[in-house]
Amino acid sequence: MKTTFQYDHYYAYQELTEALKTLVSRHSDILTMESLCKSEKDRDVWAMTLTNRQTGDPLAKPAFYIDANTHAGEVTGSMAALHTLDVLCTNYGEDEALTKLVDTMTFYVIPRISVDGSEVYLTTPYDLRSADRPYLTPVQQPGLVPEDMDQDGVIRMMRIKDKHGAWKICQHNPTLMEKRKPDDREGEFYTVVSEGMVQGEVKGEIQPAPVLWGLDFNRNYPFGWFHESRQAGAGAYPLSNPENKAVVDFVLAHHNIGAVATHHTSGGVILYPPGTRPEKSADPDDMRRLREIAAMATEEMGYPAINIFDHFMTDQENYSSGAFDDWCFQDQGIPAYTLELWNLLERAGCKIDWDRRDAKSEAECLDTLTKVLAWCAENAPDSFEAWTPYQHPQLGLVEIGGLNLKFTEENCPNAFLLQEVEKTTKFCLRYARSLPQLAIDKAEVKWLGEDLAEVTVTVGNEGYLPTYLSQEAKLLKTAKPVKVSLQGQIQSFIAGQAILEIGDLEGYSGANANYRSCEVKTGEHAPLTRTVRWLIQAQKGAEVTITAFQPKAGRAMLKLVL
Known part of the structure; x- marks a missing residue:
């Protein structure tokens, strides 16, 4: 393009x-x-x-x-x-x-x-939901606050050795972390948190701080x-x-x-x-x-x-x-x-089931992580940082690593x-192109006398959507009718008014078109076109303008010489 x-x-x-x-x-x-x-x-x-x-x-x-x-x-x-x-x-x-x-x-x-x-x-390295203005509290509350500690421009994961930690290094892929099994008592275990600094006094277990923004x-x-x-x-x-x-x-x-x-x-x-x-x-x-x-x-x-x-x-x-x-x-x-x-997961070859509401198994989660890291290694190699030791000013020796999620997962x-x-x-x-679109399909003038004319106009909707957009709009009473006007060198209206309301026009989505096993068929449906008539007094050669209008379906105009 x-x-x-x-x-x-x-x-x-x-x-x-x-x-x-x-x-x-x-x-x-x-x-x-x-x-x-x-x-x-x-x-x-x-x-x-x-x-x-x-x-x-x-x-x-x-x-x-x-x-x-x-x-x-x-x-x-x-x-x-x-x-x-x-x-x-x-x-x-x-x-x-x-x-x-x-x-x-x-x-x-x-x-x-x-x-x-x-x-x-x-x-900046920071991530946030919508706006960088404090919400609920005017200042940052205590806890671990995400921060780019190693100054590489990305806030990644940070793992800390902790005998009470819920994570361990994956035995099949040391790049990954996996949860401890119920019987895991021996070995090195970790707490894994966001790369960051602790706001307030460091004591006991590390907890994430409430989000300021x-x-x-x-x-x-x-x-x-x-x-x-x-x-x-x-x-x-x-x-x-x-x-x-x-x-x-x-x-x-x-x-x-x-x-x-x-x-x-x-x-x-x-x-x-x-x-x-x-x-x-x-x-x-x-x-x-x-x-x-x-x-x-x-x-x-x-x-x-x-x-x-x-x-x-x-x-x-x-x-x-x-x-x-x-x-x-x-x-x-x-x-x-x-x-x-x-969708990073789809790119990485992971199956996504939007109807599945139960949590994935641990094996499925590890399989997803493995595929994602493999895809990123091939397609966005600069996005990943291997676990790297870092001397944290508050927590001592930690390791920092993981993906730049901002430009792999989120974008x-x-x-x-x-x-x-x-x-x-x-x-x-x-x-x-699915929007409703008014059109004047046909206009005819028939003289019934020296200064008496019948003007007949057919107005249609060329779009897929109806002029009212949805039944929801009708229930909400936000839908407006189609109006058709006849204006110009007219002496008087004998029948009809200068502006007529003709109701709604279906789009072709309302044509009740259906497939059958061996044929296709259009059934009974609401009108896609409507015809209006005026009886007016005017002189031959008079100029008039026909206008059809509806807020969502636009305006169609046609000029006629009677």
């Missing part, structure tokens, strides 16, 4: 901002840039709007929304969001299919929500929000984080958004809502559509698609919620997918970044 930028490393804030500004300067006719809000560290959360304004107002076209880096460390997502923008801009005017997308649709892209947290993640932006959205006592990182109240509030305000202000992709890592899985209740509790047609769109993600990305609640949640009583995808679908009725990009190594972002863009472009 032709692009302006190279996707061979991860962009920190300044480089990402410069890349966005470069695209705007080169493609100012189709791309604009705005700041949603300022972070605590005075960084802008950028929002990009991509469409051909010569073909219509951005708000008057069906819109596809992408965001990324809700979580600070999931930087593959921001590169994928940038890549999609890059492909659309760079190929505009050269690739017919991509040009048509930009001409007929609007793309909204927020490449990085957690701008402060991601900067810490990319420019514990905010989780994807627990702060207003649907299904729970208090911190139930859900770690939830924030003081829904949308208490300015970044979360800015995202919600943006979506609500752009009523044409009809499809959402929110980029995360990792796991290599496509998640679709609902995430707070079983799939069987949702409308069957909604779920069918979500599965059919997700099947395109599997085709392009190679990742399975699963329902969040039924297959992704390991605890269906104390499930995680307050997430963006659930707010989109269960509060606004907008189809939304969380794309969990990159792909640089060499694999282009592959990951390209397949994400391929799916997103196909997903965008």
Whole structure:
């Protein structure tokens, strides 16, 4: 895929901002840039709007929304969001299919929500969930705090000899640690913790310190929000984080958004809502559509698609919620997918069973570790450090070693970044094409008298999704009807009004098309088109404009000379 930028490393804030500004300067006719809000560290959360304004107002076209880096460390997502923008801009005017997308649709892209947290993640050894601001306590509490003790730029594992330790060196592979068996009494044993320093007095057993930067932006959205006592990182109240509030305000202000992709890592899985209740509790047609769109993600990305609640949640009583995808679908009725990009385990040849909820056996865990280390040794050799003695200023002689998990497990190594972002863009472009799209299929004028005319118009939906997007939207009463207007040099309306509401239009996903054993068939279904008629007084040669409009399905216009 032709692009302006190279996707061979991860962009920190300044480089990402410069890349966005470069695209705007080169493609100012189709791309604009705005700041949603300022972070605590005075960084802008950028929002990009991509469409051909010569073909219509951005708000008057069906819109596809992408965001990324809700979580600070999931930087593959921001590169994928940038890549999609890059492909659309760079190929505009050269690739017919991509040009048509930009001409007929609007793309909204927020490449990085957690701008402060991601900067810490990319420019320091530290890892964090969302933002580098204290949460729950103003200062770090006692315990072991992760720190890059050996100054190699990575916080790895640290093992300490301890006769009470739960770990021992694996007898089959000394690189690995394995748990002690119930009868293990003789030999050397270890406590294994994060590389780091103990905050406070060192006494007794080493315990991890409570996380200082514990905010989780994807627990702060207003649907299904729970208090911190139930859900770690939830924030003081829904949308208490300015970044979360800015995202919600943006979506609500752009009523044409009809499809959402929110980029995360990792796991290599496509998640679709609902995430707070079983799939069987949702409308069957909604779920069918979500599965059919997700099947395109599997085709392009190679990742399975699963329902969040039924297959992704390991605890269906104390499930995680307050997430963006659930707010989109269960509060606004907008189809939304969380794309969990990159899967180290799959690359290493490990089998992943999303329906298996019981813990893996120790043998399975060791097999996974063995395969992961072998893959990293071949494909990302700089990511691994063998156990190396280190004289710790508090703990004495320890050993430090292990993987750089930030760029092996949580994100792909640089060499694999282009592959990951390209397949994400391929799916997103196909997903965008599923949006509803109004069209005026037919218009006729029949003169019934010298100044009396009958105007007949058929309006259709050319998209896969219905104009109402989902039955969920109907239940929430967020779905709006299609309106058709007739305006211009008209003396009076004898029958019909200037603006008529014609209800909903199904997309071709609602055509009740089914395979049978020896044939295919289209059954009875709700209308994909509707015909309206006006009886008007006007002069021959008068000019009129027919307009069909619906917020999610855009605007179609036709000018007629009577």
